[in-house]
Amino acid sequence: MVGGAGGAWAWTEREDRVAAEQAATQERAADALDAQVRDVDAIQAQAADAAAAHVATVRSDARAVLAAAAEDARATLATTEGKVADDAVRQTLATLVAEADARVAATDPAAATGTTGPHSATALRAGAAALAAADAAATAAHETWLQAEAAAAAAAVRPAAKPTARPATGAAAPSCGTTYTGPPFYTSPATAGGDGSNGKLPPESLSAISWDVDPRGTPYYLTTAAAGALERLNAAFRAQFGHNLDLDLTYRDYDTQVAMRAALGSVAAKPGTSSHGTGLALDVPELPCEYGWDTPQRDWLVANGPAYGWVSPSWAGRNGSNPEYWHFEYRG
Numbered sequence: 001m002v003g004g005a006g007g008a009w010a011w012t013e014r015e016d017r018v019a020a021e022q023a024a025t026q027e028r029a030a031d032a033l034d035a036q037v038r039d040v041d042a043i044q045a046q047a048a049d050a051a052a053a054h055v056a057t058v059r060s061d062a063r064a065v066l067a068a069a070a071e072d073a074r075a076t077l078a079t080t081e082g083k084v085a086d087d088a089v090r091q092t093l094a095t096l097v098a099e100a101d102a103r104v105a106a107t108d109p110a111a112a113t114g115t116t117g118p119h120s121a122t123a124l125r126a127g128a129a130a131l132a133a134a135d136a137a138a139t140a141a142h143e144t145w146l147q148a149e150a151a152a153a154a155a156a157v158r159p160a161a162k163p164t165a166r167p168a169t170g171a172a173a174p175s176c177g178t179t180y181t182g183p184p185f186y187t188s189p190a191t192a193g194g195d196g197s198n199g200k201l202p203p204e205s206l207s208a209i210s211w212d213v214d215p216r217g218t219p220y221y222l223t224t225a226a227a228g229a230l231e232r233l234n235a236a237f238r239a240q241f242g243h244n245l246d247l248d249l250t251y252r253d254y255d256t257q258v259a260m261r262a263a264l265g266s267v268a269a270k271p272g273t274s275s276h277g278t279g280l281a282l283d284v285p286e287l288p289c290e291y292g293w294d295t296p297q298r299d300w301l302v303a304n305g306p307a308y309g310w311v312s313p314s315w316a317g318r319n320g321s322n323p324e325y326w327h328f329e330y331r332g
């Protein structure tokens with residue numbers, strides 16, 4: 001029994017030792033595993049900290065952008081106060097500034113974390129963009145207001161320009177006033193079979209000027225001598241002004257003068273007495289005002305016409321008995 005008992009004890013002792021060794025091994029393994037788990041946790045915690053720090057940095061930058069936009073807007077509000085046509089644009093800007101101030105100053109936990117919501121970097125930058133747009137609108141409204149003020153101030157010190165019915169060709173507006181309100185009359189063709197008296201000049205006593213016809217296609221007739229002189233005068237005129245002399249009427253026949261007298265009364269020459277009936281007179285256009293009083297063209301014609309036999313009669317002058325700046329006569 002003892003031997004048997006001793007053998008049993010020895011076995012049990014060996015078994016216990018093995019078991020203890022196994023337990024120790026398992027414990028070391030468990031410790032190692034715990035250590036590994038702790039390392040992973042630490043790494044994860046570091047990553048989370050880094051991510052949070054990054055989010056915080058981005059949000060901080062965005063908050064600074066919003067704060068700067070609010071500061072700019074505050075300056076714009078100060079500059080434009082009372083100086084926009086409609087204050088609604090400033091009120092919109094002021095509302096956005098107040099919202100921005102509140103978000104920049106927010107310290108509650110919700111404002112310190114998270115990548116979404118009103119305190120996220122995305123939302124803060126969107127707020128800054130909205131502020132900048134409202135700021136630009138207020139600035140534009142202010143500039144419009146300034147321009148209107150400047151225009152009003154200029155109008156206040158400068159008398160309003162009087163409307164003028166006559167076109168001006170130069171700095172000193174010439175006068176082209178005319179009292180004629182009757183129907184249009186045109187230059188006349190030669191009078192077939194005319195006896196040579198006033199308004200009855202036959203074709204053989206007239207010549208057409210070379211460079212123009214009237215709106216109805218009728219040549220501008222003058223006596224041959226007057227037409228030749230006018231050709232030379234026109235060449236000098238063209239050299240001076242770069243275009244031909246404009247004509248409105250030259251020869252007028254008797255029948256047309258009768259019609260004018262009927263239409264206009266004593267303003268028209270009595271039939272048989274008009275200088276246009278002699279083929280020795282021309283009219284330049286009354287309008288537009290190229291040939292009006294004090295125009296370079298009329299001054300040139302008055303000064304240079306006599307060298308070619310063409311004059312402005314004294315009665316047609318500005319202080320004459322019947323002022324007609326458009327009328328010239330050939331005196332040879």
Ligand SMILES: [Zn+2]
Pocket residue numbers: 276281282283326327328
């Ligand atoms: Zn005339």
